[in-house]
Amino acid sequence: MFLALLFGQSELDITNTQYGALQSTVSAVNTILPILGGLFIDAFGTTSGSLIATSLIMLGNLIISISTHTRSFSTMVVGRILYGLGSGTITVVQETILGSWFKGKGLAITIAIQITTSRIASFLSMGTAIPVADRFGFYGAAFWANFVVCAISFGINLIYMVAMRRIHSNAPQQMLNRLRSKHKFNPRLVLFLFGIYWLIIVESFTLGGGWNSFLHINSELVKLRFGVNDAVAAWSASVSQIMPIFLVPFLGWFFDFFGLRTDMLVLSTGLFTLSMVFLGFTMASPIIGLIIFSISLALGPLSEITAISLILPSNSLGTGLGIYKSAMNIGSTIVDIVVGVLQDRGSQLVEDTEHSYDYVMAFFVAWGALSTLVASAIFFVDKFKWNSLLRSNSETRKEAYHAVKSKIKRPMIYALASNWRDHVSFWNYIPLITLAALLVISWILFGLKLA
Secondary structure (H helix, E strand, O other), rough: OOOOHHHHHOOOOOOOHHHHHHHHHHHHHHHOOHHHHHHHHHHOOOOOHHHHHHHHHHHHHHHHHHHHOOHHHHHHHHHHHHHHHHHHHHHHHHHHHHHHHOOOOHHHHHHHHHHHHHHHHHHHHHHHHHHHHHHHHHHHHHHHHHHHHHHHHHHHHHHHHHHHHHHHHHOOHHHHHHHHHOOOOOOOHHOOOOOHHHHHHHHHHHHHHHHHHHHHHHHHHHHHHHOOHHHHHHHHHHHHHHHHHHHHHHHHHHHHHHHOOOHHHHHHHHHHHHHHHHHOOOOOHHHHHHHHHHHHHHHHHHHHHHHHHHOOOHHHHHHHHHHHHHHHHHHHHHHHHHHHHHHHHHHHHOOOOOOHHHHHHHHHHHOOOOOOOOHHHHHHHHHHHHOOOHHOOOOOOOHHHHHOHHHHHHHHHHOOOOHHHOOOHHHHHHHHHHHHHHHHHHHHHHHHOOO
């Protein structure tokens, strides 16, 4: 989907800053929707949320496809917004289902399969967008191909809904009551979430925002900096999606049997920074930098998502993952627009297109260094405050969990207590205030640049 927008950039005659704003429409609408979606899922379950999400995704892609015929920038923005409303919620739905049913052994491998499937789709989308457009002689053909895939996804979701209703109708009442009690949620629990959880949210903002924004511009970067044609740039850029396809299933097994989630998260941030150095400041083959980036993209998300699933109770997992996705999209929205501004600035100051991305890549290197500091903080907090729970494997997890069991249960105890206000201090509001401030900033930047 992101690569297909490269056709729209030239056809719609927009600047790099406007293109960055167009790219950020999906992340902008998902700065708050995943939180609301997570709350909805925790309160009402996943089936209704999945139907709404797939409907919005399909409708959004239909409008985007129509906009390629009308050559309307505003119509494409509307379609992107609707698509974004659905795409942010559907990932929360998927990960909440997996996190709830595979809380113990098998959690990492099941989430790994979900991530791998997503990356395969992204890889094929990026690699086939230009050939599809060339085959039909119209850049909008790539968008219509996206719509067909989304329509198929909607149909599969209907099948899932029917299957779940049959399962529930045949399940014993005692089992249904147990499942309902498992998913009772108290919104006050958000005030008592752990410091290590909020560090993961900060990492989602930094590293996640960097990943997403780079994926939006990597094809054009390869084209301009290394002087290749559109088709070669597209397939080269698709390499950034290929390593998760092969590595993530193995990593799922690795995390279940060896743990070391925080170690892999630190490694992921380091590889992201290294890849930006290779791609921005050396003339080595771009494939090298893109493969390094791709390894980072394989290591990081699985580390973060499985870590959140380990430390949060099932009845708050949807909300916890929703905040995680929201922070990532806030970061992506801000970084997308910053990158667009830096790219326009670089194009104005540097006549040689080979160096027009120098400002952008310098920013990415600094952003990667910041994410490495955050990942290192998560590593040490887990080691010294959480008995290395996030580094534990399926065998040592019970012992590590037992050591911090009272700490994990404390937020729910406080949230349900009649005197819960006695346990709330100013510091409990700091993460929420910070997240809200960044949300406002992202929307202000988005509105200014879109205008």
